[in-house]
Amino acid sequence: MSNQDIYVPQPATLLKKQPMTEYETFYEFKLDSGCELGHGPGQFLEISVPGIGEAPISISSSPTQAGIFQMVVRRVGNVTTALSKLGPGDKVGVRGPFGTKFPVDEVMKGKDILLVCGGIGLVPVRSAINYILDNRRDYGRLTILYGVKTPADRLFAEELAQWKATPEVTVLETVDRGDEAWDGHVGVITTLLPLVQINPAQTIAVICGPPVMYRFVLKELAKMAMEDESIFVSLERRMKCGVGKCGHCQMNDLYVCQKGPVFKYSEIKEVMEAI
Amino acid sequence: MNKIIKKDQLAAVLDSIAAKYQLIAPVQDESTVLFKPGVAGKDVVLDAVNSTVSPKGAFFPQWETMYIYNTAEADFAIKYPEEGPDRVLFGIRPCDMMALLHIDPVFIGSKFGDYYYETKRNKTTIIGVSCAKVAHTCFCSTFGGSPTGNKGADIMFYDLGDKYAVEVITDKGKAVADLFSKFLVDDTGAPAEVEAKAKELASLLKPVDVTGVKEIMDGAFENPYWKELSRKCLNCGVCTFICPTCHCFDVVDEAYMCDGQRVRCWDTCMAKDFNLAAGGHNTRPTKLEKVRNRFMHKLKYHLDRYNLAGCVGCGRCSQKCPVNLDITQVISDVKAVK
Numbered sequence: 001m002s003n004q005d006i007y008v009p010q011p012a013t014l015l016k017k018q019p020m021t022e023y024e025t026f027y028e029f030k031l032d033s034g035c036e037l038g039h040g041p042g043q044f045l046e047i048s049v050p051g052i053g054e055a056p057i058s059i060s061s062s063p064t065q066a067g068i069f070q071m072v073v074r075r076v077g078n079v080t081t082a083l084s085k086l087g088p089g090d091k092v093g094v095r096g097p098f099g100t101k102f103p104v105d106e107v108m109k110g111k112d113i114l115l116v117c118g119g120i121g122l123v124p125v126r127s128a129i130n131y132i133l134d135n136r137r138d139y140g141r142l143t144i145l146y147g148v149k150t151p152a153d154r155l156f157a158e159e160l161a162q163w164k165a166t167p168e169v170t171v172l173e174t175v176d177r178g179d180e181a182w183d184g185h186v187g188v189i190t191t192l193l194p195l196v197q198i199n200p201a202q203t204i205a206v207i208c209g210p211p212v213m214y215r216f217v218l219k220e221l222a223k224m225a226m227e228d229e230s231i232f233v234s235l236e237r238r239m240k241c242g243v244g245k246c247g248h249c250q251m252n253d254l255y256v257c258q259k260g261p262v263f264k265y266s267e268i269k270e271v272m273e274a275i
Numbered sequence: 276m277n278k279i280i281k282k283d284q285l286a287a288v289l290d291s292i293a294a295k296y297q298l299i300a301p302v303q304d305e306s307t308v309l310f311k312p313g314v315a316g317k318d319v320v321l322d323a324v325n326s327t328v329s330p331k332g333a334f335f336p337q338w339e340t341m342y343i344y345n346t347a348e349a350d351f352a353i354k355y356p357e358e359g360p361d362r363v364l365f366g367i368r369p370c371d372m373m374a375l376l377h378i379d380p381v382f383i384g385s386k387f388g389d390y391y392y393e394t395k396r397n398k399t400t401i402i403g404v405s406c407a408k409v410a411h412t413c414f415c416s417t418f419g420g421s422p423t424g425n426k427g428a429d430i431m432f433y434d435l436g437d438k439y440a441v442e443v444i445t446d447k448g449k450a451v452a453d454l455f456s457k458f459l460v461d462d463t464g465a466p467a468e469v470e471a472k473a474k475e476l477a478s479l480l481k482p483v484d485v486t487g488v489k490e491i492m493d494g495a496f497e498n499p500y501w502k503e504l505s506r507k508c509l510n511c512g513v514c515t516f517i518c519p520t521c522h523c524f525d526v527v528d529e530a531y532m533c534d535g536q537r538v539r540c541w542d543t544c545m546a547k548d549f550n551l552a553a554g555g556h557n558t559r560p561t562k563l564e565k566v567r568n569r570f571m572h573k574l575k576y577h578l579d580r581y582n583l584a585g586c587v588g589c590g591r592c593s594q595k596c597p598v599n600l601d602i603t604q605v606i607s608d609v610k611a612v613k
Contacts, residue, residue, distance in 0.1 A: 007537070050528070051535045245381055272497075
């Protein structure tokens with residue numbers, strides 16, 4: 001019956017829950033089996049709320065953090081709304097991890113890392129950030145660019161402050177619209193790129209954010225002489241099955257749940273409906 | 276092939292199969308012909324050119340319980356549906372058998388095999404029945420098929436007017452053929468009759484040449500043709516539901532009190548929220564993208580992914596489309612786009 005397993009969730013228990021913004025909530029789970037999730041940064045899970053349904057959610061914690069896994073979920077549909085009503089001790093179902101990883105154990109090793117995140121795009125990238133910080137000697141300079149609509153939309157404010165205070169790590173933030181308390185940068189995410197100095201041959205860039213962001217960031221990275229092979233993007237799609245069959249995330253002959261969500265930009269540059 | 280069964284014996288033949296296997300065969304259901312399980316020999320209907328809906332549902336049902344669960348239990352007390360009996364799928368036409376071979380790689384043999392489809396495939400013996408006539412929408416030869424093709428069959432029945440020539444192809448087929456061996460009659464002339472019938476039917480098929488269409492489509496994504504073509508589409512999705520190769524599905528939960536079940540059901544890329552992601556982004560928001568994707572999937576993407584055509588020329592979509600969107604017309608139009 002092994003093949004049935006790909007569609008059958010295993011139980012996990014909600015340990016902690018913390019509202020982060022008006023719509024986004026932080027969740028920490030552990031698998032009831034006691035096993036590790038065995039994921040890589042950038043992968044996603046299909047989370048089931050029993051009786052309601054299932055939704056694809058990216059994993060936000062690093063695999064270096066043993067025993068638990070974390071997610072940040074925007075309340076937007078049936079499943080995510082039901083999830084927001086659960087409390088510590090409640091059960092969910094988990095399938096996965098599915099999809100490709102940020103290449104933290106491959107081409108990112110030994111390189112300077114430039115992470116460009118918009119909004120909840122920081123959620124999966126945080127897994128890579130903490131993985132890199134936990135294996136600090138394997139990587140060069142780490143630059144994190146983070147843009148949100150308003151200061152109230154900032155996720156992981158405490159961690160952003162910690163990362164800022166870490167040597168050899170640069171964190172630059174921007175908001176589309178500031179408020180009275182905001183004394184930082186104001187403007188879209190691309191306005192941060194001219195502020196960073198990179199050695200394009202020595203840098204791997206990762207982009208994750210709302211769909212509209214990619215085209216503009218990619219254009220700026222090209223101006224900075226970044227090669228398409230050195231840029232990785234994570235794409236959001238409506239993945240129902242997670243195993244390359246149901247068709248919802250199909251773009252051309254690629255299924256994002258299998259060949260993605262993390263793609264090398266050069267692999268999908270010519271793929272229509274990708275970016 | 277030099278054994279035959281008289282047509283007036285067919286019901287008895289099918290009943291001898293149904294005594295041991297679950298018989299899935301086409302029956303009349305009001306104005307439609309549908310494949311149904313557990314039918315009696317006398318109810319089987321073969322005079323339609325083909326069934327209204329393809330028999331893919333025998334392996335990939337329109338609606339299927341994946342498992343049941345109880346929300347009050349810590350481990351959800353997941354239970355799987357029973358595997359079901361050994362089955363014989365009788366009356367499937369050559370184009371639909373080819374379609375199964377073309378969607379097999381979606382469900383079987385990849386890193387993630389699909390238990391539900393694969394189990395039903397393994398537990399089913401296929402008896403194909405060649406076409407007695409062809410419709411004006413039939414174009415199976417375009418994709419290498421034929422009204423008398425036996426690809427994908429365990430046993431093949433060739434329609435010869437008042438009799439069927441019978442060809443037992445696989446060991447699985449032989450086990451079923453043994454059940455009706457007493458109805459088989461020698462007829463050394465049958466192979467020649469089958470050959471003549473094959474020639475006659477092939478000459479009646481709509482000639483549609485798909486050569487080079489994929490290569491044109493490789494570079495035609497942004498061609499204004501798609502916009503023009505999609506204008507009249509209603510996004511009703513009938514083409515995808517009756518199609519023998521469409522295999523997209525939705526996964527949903529149904530629950531009452533603590534009893535829940537996870538269900539998968541056919542989905543259609545014509546639906547407005549098919550590609551809608553949580554952030555509100557829709558990669559195929561309008562008719563243009565949806566219609567283009569359907570034809571691209573049939574004639575290009577499936578080929579790119581599995582090296583198999585995504586269409587088998589059954590003609591159902593051309594026949595049932597309420598606004599006459601005709602895939603054979605698309606094929607010839609595409610050859611003319613610049």
